[in-house]
Amino acid sequence: MEQETRQTxxxxxxxxxxxxxxxxxxxxxxxxxxxxxxxxNEGRSPVSAADFASNDRLQTLLLGSRPGYGWLSEETDDDAGRLSRDTLFVVDPIDGTRAFINGEKTWCVSVAVVHRGKPVAGVLYAPALQEEFWAAATGPAMKNGSEISVSAEKPGEARQIAVAEDMLGQFAPGFRQTLHRIRHVPSLAYRLAMVADGRIDGTVVKRNSHEWDLAAADIILERAGGRLVDLAGHRLVYNRQAVTQGVLCGGAEHVLESLVAGLASG
Structure with a gap:
């Protein structure tokens, strides 16, 4: 049975x-x-013709191939029927739409397969950067055909973190001095991919991210040796009725515990 599931x-x-x-x-x-x-969302979130065209292609191809799967996408009205499905697709047709419409290349298509609340396959495709990340429940995380992993600890060096400036101020001054805040990357999924391939050590995710922002990047980060957790240190459960999350931290193990502890006590 396990072999059949893995093959699926x-x-x-x-x-x-x-x-x-x-x-x-x-x-x-x-x-x-x-x-x-x-x-x-009352003028807070842009959506472009490209988002809709990408979403249409994904929905046609994926549900046409797996009609028994559920569907959750940023650009499709939510169907509560997904809650009764063991397996579903979780999709963001363009993660980083603000970057996309501003001509920045850091946007990607995010697609995950979630089975019983856990991502079991995920892909992030960033065509403007010619980058593709993917992973499944077994095997390594990959980028453009090569295995990737999170960063190793470098004693004495500042840890590279993607975090909003207002959240950086929540850390104690001593810990804050050990961090270097990188330039903002609009795509949350791509930021997590940067953690997975070791370019940065971790990221803090503001409240109200969505399952479609996270699911594919979550399994890629996990298979690269990192984790995405809430402030209680728990992994995320997907395909819930409410698809938003609280504050999250993603990172390599050498920084993750400190990030979580710093925010949880702040």
Whole structure:
């Protein structure tokens, strides 16, 4: 039974990689060409014609191939029927839409397969950067065909952290001095991928991120040797009725505990 399940998710990984590449290439056709943009969530969140085109391709290809799976996407009205499905796709057709419409390359298509609350396959495809990250429940995390891993501790060196400036101030001054805050990266999924491939050591995620921002990056980070946790140190559970999260920390083990403790006590 375990071998059959593993084979299923390996097949799912191949499927979502193909779907993400097709959707990403569609989005890339809009990139830098001033696509039409609308505003949702009372004007706080942009969505472009490219988001919708990418979403349509993903939904057609993925549910056409796995009609028994549930569906959760940022750009599709939520269907409570997903809660009764053991397995579903969790999708952000363009994570980093603000970057996309501003002509910045740090955006990606994020697609995950979630089984019984846990991501079991995930892909992040960043076509403008020609980067693809992927992982499944077994095996390593990969980037463009090469295995990746989180950073190792470097004693005496500042730890590279992606964190909002207002949250940086919540850490005790002594710990704050051990951190170097990197320039903001609008795509949350891509920031977590940067942790997974060791470019940075960790990141702090503000309250109200969504499952579609996180699921694919979560399994990639896990298979690269890191973790994404809440301030109680718990891993995330997906396919819940409420799809938003509280404050989260993602990182290599050598920084994660300190990040969590610093925010939890702040």
């Amino acid at each position: 998710f390996d097949d799912d990984l191949a499927l979502i990689r193909r779907a993400a590449r097709e959707a990403g290439d569609i989005a890339l056709g809009y990139f830098g060409r001033s696509p039409e943009v609308w505003w949702k």
